[in-house]
Structure formats: structure tokens, C-alpha cells
Amino acid sequence: MRVYLTNAGVVTLLEPANFRGLDVLIDPQAPDQIERAISRIGKREGEGHVRLSPSVLRFLSPHAGEAEWEENFDKMIAYATKAGWVDDSNMVRAHITFAEPQPSITPDVFKAAMRALPAGIAAITTGQGDGRAAFIVSSLVSISAEPPLVGFFANRTVSALPTILAENKFAANVLGTGQEDVVQTMCSAPQGPARFSNGTWLEGKNGLPVLDGALATLECDIISSTTVGTHQFIVGHIRHSSSAEAIHPLVNFNGGVRHLPERLSA
Ligand SMILES: Cc1cc2nc3c(=O)[nH]c(=O)nc-3n(C[C@H](O)[C@H](O)[C@H](O)COP(=O)(O)O)c2cc1C
Structure with a gap:
């Protein structure tokens, strides 16, 4: 799943039922806008990562509360914990991906x-x-x-x-x-x-x-x-x-x- 920080100020969750990976996709936008968007979902960690609370992912997912989604989500968090990507305060580490600029209109x-x-x-x-x-x-x-x-x-x-x-x-x-x-x-x-x-x-x-x-x-x-x-x-x-x-x-x-x-x- 991908937390998507759009340059329209909207935060969404892409691929909410894909449990094989977790990253934060960021549209091209001004650096201060990026930092504000990151602070809405968690904390920046260095240049390339964001720390997220699992409850943010649950809040963004349209499938939260559905038994199958919850089961797979718990498995994903358990996997991340085992791999050392979850810290003591239960925040999971997600890689930042910068989206390529897309065509737009004036x-x-x-x-x-x-x-x-x-x-x-x-x-x-x-x-x-x-x-x-x-x-x-x-x-x-x-x-x-x-x-x-x-x-x-x-x-x-x-x-x-x-x-x-x-x-x-x-x-x-x-x-x-x-x-x-x-x-x-x-x-x-x-x-x-x-x-x-x-x-x-x-x-x-x-x-x-x-x-x-x-x-x-x-x-x-x-x-x-x-x-x-x-x-x-x-x-x-x-x-x-x-x-x-x-x-x-x-x-x-x-x-x-x-x-x-x-x-x-x-
Ligand atoms: C027909 C018409 C439709 C408008 N539709 C919108 C609108 O949907 N949203 C909006 O923010 N402004 C819209 N505007 C502009 C605002 O009505 C106007 O610019 C706004 O009131 C700003 O000025 P103010 O801050 O003095 O109110 C529209 C204006 C007109 C004449």
C-alpha cells in the first residue's frame, strides 16, 4: 500500500489491499508543502523515510474493519516488526518515493x-x-x-x-x-x-x-x-x-x- 501525498493537498491510500510493500508516494511540490504533508501522517526520518502509525493507515483505508483486510494488515505489521522496521513507539518505517512529474494544464x-x-x-x-x-x-x-x-x-x-x-x-x-x-x-x-x-x-x-x-x-x-x-x-x-x-x-x-x-x- 502507498500513502499518496498529492500536490492538491489531498492525502490518500493507493493499493490499500496490497500488503507486500509500504511506501509514501510524494507528488512534485514545494519543500515546505512536503514537510507539512508528512507531518499530517507521521514523522520524517532522514532523507528517505517516514515513520507512520499503523492507525494512520487504518484511517486512510476504505477496507479497515473488514475481517480479511484486518488479518492481512496485522500480518504485514507483524512482518515489519520482525524485520526491525517498527520502533518502540509502534511506528512503522516507510520508504519515500518521489513521483515523476506528470503532464498538467495551465x-x-x-x-x-x-x-x-x-x-x-x-x-x-x-x-x-x-x-x-x-x-x-x-x-x-x-x-x-x-x-x-x-x-x-x-x-x-x-x-x-x-x-x-x-x-x-x-x-x-x-x-x-x-x-x-x-x-x-x-x-x-x-x-x-x-x-x-x-x-x-x-x-x-x-x-x-x-x-x-x-x-x-x-x-x-x-x-x-x-x-x-x-x-x-x-x-x-x-x-x-x-x-x-x-x-x-x-x-x-x-x-x-x-x-x-x-x-x-x-
Ligand atoms: C456565477 C459565479 C459563480 C461563482 N462560483 C464560485 C465558486 O463556486 N467558488 C468560489 O470560491 N467562488 C465562486 N465565484 C466567485 C465568488 O463569488 C467571489 O469571487 C467571491 O465572493 C470572492 O470575493 P469575496 O471574498 O469578496 O466574496 C463565483 C462568482 C460568480 C459570479
Whole structure:
């Protein structure tokens, strides 16, 4: 198995059911980023090794708790102990492998491709009264119906992010025709109550700002926040939801806010 320290800030376990070897695979990235990633999983030992707690491997493995995986994992740790790779504090030694640079694309090429992707628009809101914060996303994504989950990606520079994380809850207000000004205000007004000066904002069942007449409002408790590249991926468990019909959604496409054309006849 391989603990993979990606250059997107994500740590994963590759080949979790391969018990014949253990190493730490590191993507090309800045030295301080490498050291921070290593400190998340264990301790560096010299130039070429990392000391890992077996519980880190168990935490990363999607198979932990399955009888067969646990049996093979125990055997692997026993083998490593016999070979002298496990120290007195039960930390196992893993070799570092530096991944070869892979092809990638520039931010401009990325943006050109993403402009081709139509996406709905939502106002993410949090807080109460003078402590309210908000920003606009086109990255709201449906994740799961049971449990009911949605998520969105927030650039870590977004001014509303510290409030969203401190409140640990958010509302996603899906915007429709007639709510273009909400987008405009939320992208230009200073962070805080001024962002709510367009539209009628009510207090939702969870105490979050919800837009009267939004296509849908989803009041959520945050269950995870993960660093992915420049963004935080925030997942919320939907506690309350309402939806309206009869208005058309706003759509972000080719760098602009648009209306969705009529449905094609079947
Ligand atoms: C249509 C549209 C969609 C956007 N989608 C996102 C998004 O999904 N994630 C994000 O971090 N920013 C997104 N932005 C940008 C943020 O809304 C905005 O840049 C952000 O609020 C940063 O400024 P602020 O810190 O003043 O809020 C979007 C902007 C627009 C106009």
C-alpha cells in the first residue's frame, strides 16, 4: 500500500489491499508543502523515510474493519516488526518515493474548458444579523439523497469562508430568473449585511439567511471541509429544504450569467 501525498493537498491510500510493500508516494511540490504533508501522517526520518502509525493507515483505508483486510494488515505489521522496521513507539518505517512529474494544464487552459460547463448559481449564506456572510457559487453539487448531502467549493481567499467554517453551517439558495441583482450585489458589496440588500431575506428554520422566492433553499450543517487545490470542498447535511417552482434557473456559462432556454419538447 502507498500513502499518496498529492500536490492538491489531498492525502490518500493507493493499493490499500496490497500488503507486500509500504511506501509514501510524494507528488512534485514545494519543500515546505512536503514537510507539512508528512507531518499530517507521521514523522520524517532522514532523507528517505517516514515513520507512520499503523492507525494512520487504518484511517486512510476504505477496507479497515473488514475481517480479511484486518488479518492481512496485522500480518504485514507483524512482518515489519520482525524485520526491525517498527520502533518502540509502534511506528512503522516507510520508504519515500518521489513521483515523476506528470503532464498538467495551465490555469488559462483550465478556465477555457470550465467556461464550456453550464452550472446553476447559488448564494451561500451563513450567520445572523450583523454577523451574516455570503458569496456566490456555481459549484453547488448534489451528492447524496440518503443521507441528504450537498457540497460546494470555496476558494480559500473567499471572505465569507472563515464565518462559514466558524458557524459550521450554511444555506444554499438556488437562484432563478429575477434574482440577477442578488448575484451582482453579492459579488460587489462589502462582506456582511450589505450583501443581503437585494431580495427579501428571511430567517430559515436553522436560523440561516434564506432568500424568499429562491428556486430552492437548503439549510445545512457542515459535516466535512477538505482542502482540494486552492479550494475548500465543504459538504453539508441538509436539515431543512424548500423549493419553488415556475421560475427558471440562472446558469453560469461561458463567463456570464444566463437564463436557461425553454425545455425541448420530448
Ligand atoms: C456565477 C459565479 C459563480 C461563482 N462560483 C464560485 C465558486 O463556486 N467558488 C468560489 O470560491 N467562488 C465562486 N465565484 C466567485 C465568488 O463569488 C467571489 O469571487 C467571491 O465572493 C470572492 O470575493 P469575496 O471574498 O469578496 O466574496 C463565483 C462568482 C460568480 C459570479
